Amino acid sequence: MTLTDLRYLVALARERHFGHAAERCNVSQPTLSVAIKKLEEELAVTLFERSAADVKITDIGARIVAQAEKVLLEAGQIKELATAGRDPLSGPLKVGVIYTIGPYLLPHLIPRVHEAAPSMPLLIQENYTARLAESLKRGDLDVIVVALPFEEPGIVTQAVYDEPFRVLMPSGHTWEKEEAIAASSLAEAPLLLLGAGNCFRDQVLEVCPMCRSGEGLQRTLEGSSLETIRHMVATGAGITVLPSSAADPLPDGNPLLRVRPFVAPEPFRRVALAWRVTYPRSGAIDVIRSAILASPLAGVRPVNR
Amino acid sequence: MTLTDLRYLVALARERHFGHAAERCNVSQPTLSVAIKKLEEELAVTLFERSAADVKITDIGARIVAQAEKVLLEAGQIKELATAGRDPLSGPLKVGVIYTIGPYLLPHLIPRVHEAAPSMPLLIQENYTARLAESLKRGDLDVIVVALPFEEPGIVTQAVYDEPFRVLMPSGHTWEKEEAIAASSLAEAPLLLLGAGNCFRDQVLEVCPMCRSGEGLQRTLEGSSLETIRHMVATGAGITVLPSSAADPLPDGNPLLRVRPFVAPEPFRRVALAWRVTYPRSGAIDVIRSAILASPLAGVRPVNR
DNA sequence: AATGGCGATAGAGATTAACTATACAACGCC
DNA sequence: GGCGTTGTATAGTTAATCTCTATCGCCATT
Missing domain, CATH: 3.40.190.290 (D-Maltodextrin-Binding Protein; domain 2)
Incomplete structure (x- = not known):
């Protein structure tokens, strides 16, 4: 689990579309697909239900996304602290x-x-x-x-x-x-x-x-x-x-x-x-x-x- | 900046010794040295004062370490959520x-x-x-x-x-x-x-x-x-x-x-x-x-x- | 002046992450 | 019902990154 993975996760939760989420993250669709899959394997939970029609986030997925957003927010604070302390x-x-x-x-x-x-x-x-x-x-x-x-x-x-x-x-x-x-x-x-x-x-x-x-x-x-x-x-x-x-x-x-x-x-x-x-x-x-x-x-x- | 980097950072702040911190993180001393150096470059701030005698954390470093601990804590919550949701x-x-x-x-x-x-x-x-x-x-x-x-x-x-x-x-x-x-x-x-x-x-x-x-x-x-x-x-x-x-x-x-x-x-x-x-x-x-x-x-x- | 501790650096190897190309599944259309 | 479209998964390659071992260099001490 890396901060990059979490960024992909949050993007996918927002876009509900692998391609669009990948675009927003400036990576290819397979990159994002693989990253999400790996994250799901690491956490041993299904974060998204993929179907032809659309991508649905699971309940546990939604909770984890919310937490991931918190992590990313706190991580962003580090950069702010650094900027201020420079x-x-x-x-x-x-x-x-x-x-x-x-x-x-x-x-x-x-x-x-x-x-x-x-x-x-x-x-x-x-x-x-x-x-x-x-x-x-x-x-x-x-x-x-x-x-x-x-x-x-x-x-x-x-x-x-x-x-x-x-x-x-x-x-x-x-x-x-x-x-x-x-x-x-x-x-x-x-x-x-x-x-x-x-x-x-x-x-x-x-x-x-x-x-x-x-x-x-x-x-x-x-x-x-x-x-x-x-x-x-x-x-x-x-x-x-x-x-x-x-x-x-x-x-x-x-x-x-x-x-x-x-x-x-x-x-x-x-x-x-x-x-x-x-x-x-x-x-x-x-x-x-x-x-x-x-x-x-x-x-x-x-x-x- | 990755979660691993932050773990190294927190370990070094605790140990105030590159070798010991590296050992605690189960990596070699150069690995930790390089990671900290890269983090400092990325943030463009000096996090530690290295000297032969010991390693001192700077003021801004201490603030960033505190924030890093917060990030790691929140990231740990993700695993907990996953375990609970499994x-x-x-x-x-x-x-x-x-x-x-x-x-x-x-x-x-x-x-x-x-x-x-x-x-x-x-x-x-x-x-x-x-x-x-x-x-x-x-x-x-x-x-x-x-x-x-x-x-x-x-x-x-x-x-x-x-x-x-x-x-x-x-x-x-x-x-x-x-x-x-x-x-x-x-x-x-x-x-x-x-x-x-x-x-x-x-x-x-x-x-x-x-x-x-x-x-x-x-x-x-x-x-x-x-x-x-x-x-x-x-x-x-x-x-x-x-x-x-x-x-x-x-x-x-x-x-x-x-x-x-x-x-x-x-x-x-x-x-x-x-x-x-x-x-x-x-x-x-x-x-x-x-x-x-x-x-x-x-x-x-x-x-x- | 020699020594020992400690962090930095160099170079090699392995892992991982990203890409392109393509396969595969499902749905909708004619 | 076959076919095209849409969207995700997989394969294989390349590149970046991480980590290692070995070693350097600095400084403080004996």
Whole structure:
């Protein structure tokens, strides 16, 4: 029993004439005859009474035809689903973003994606890189926004932008009069850092290797966020390093805080998109990338692909 | 897209492993691989993300699989319908009976059929032979009970029983003292007859050809029934001829009526079943025949097949 | 760098589906 | 009653499709 057989069956039930039904199915009369006969043998029931005068459907035949129509209808739905699903910009997209990017990127990203792909709602999760990577590999996420380096088997990445780091200090700090800060000097001040698991923490420590050893001078704030640290800096608890998208939007006239760049070469992080090599909706990822690049993130430099 | 493809699809969605899914479908892994690939091409959507680690279903794939399961379920219903319909004794049987048999046969027939084939309800219609024949050919009836001769293209008949004719007369009639009545004498008395269209009327006139010409002596009662005629005979309006199944059950002590046989050779009618040569439920017809023969119809003689 | 698991691909063989041509059955017509 | 017409079934051939075995290639792991 195949869907073709069922189509023949339904056609014959409608036409009550092998020749006409065959014509409607664009096959020859013997083809349809044989198919019906085989179907009757397979089901071991007589579906039609053939006589010279006409073709009559049996009671059981009529019931089976009705069921066959239902099958064909449901099968047609598959094609409809496929047609509807063919557009990579339709259907929800599950996006993951690391904590140190989300709050600054998403307010810009979301409306832009909505405009570019109105029927692609975003399901967003913020988390650590490691957690995002796991979700991505499991299929719980479709694409994630992380900082490089990021290498995972089966995952491809595409750099989107570079983002320089800034030094954030309280007003009145001794470095306030400097134009730019040298990375090496970070070890001198109490440096407030995010907890382990945040890649940004590691990147900052890489900028200033001495900070790692100069124990006591840096303080790790578990379960915290950049915003929390910013407030702590404002109270004079220490200094910190922020990505430009988090640091630069601060009103320069903020009475309690001062932002300074690093001396060249500026340390920076490279932000990238990552997805499974096998992920089929590349069009959706393109939209995300474009929307990120269209977002006004302070200080960032696009990376040419 | 075939039902087989959909079975492969559903299996793969369940197993998330080409090899295992193929095994479950009793085919080789390449067979399943190719089938899925072709399905994806036909639908122009990616249903699964393949990677070394595992097989993930896409969102659109999951929706299509759900739909495919629905299709397979409905298709399975076809087999169930066929299995249920394979028994010729299941499902209603549309039976036609001529007016001069119905009232005497059906009260016996119906309970016997119900006992022999409980899941075969009878849909019964009484009518003239010509009307029954038409309905039978149209397919509105499955089998009819008529008197022979009955010849129609595409229709087969099977004699069931012979039924002798009786003379019915009011008490006190001059023939009351006769043991048996000669057919030729019928022309002498006012003979009450059914209206045109009833085959029994023609059969009676054939028994007594003189009645046709002896005008005035026979009276045609249009729109009447044997029972009505019986009552008229009781009032002394004339005599009539009845089939034995209608005449013999009359209590012989009935004060108003007398029943006499014809002198040999007794005239009789041959009652038969008729159905389309193409009708597939011959088992159902056998049940009807057996039930008729098991019915206690007064005076009838079974006809060996 | 080697290995093993897993899906994709290639090529051969077998099955099946379709066609054309024709047989066969039934009915209607002359 | 023979004959033509109509309509379905059958035969035989060809083509498409399905499925197989064998093998490749990729990737992740040891």
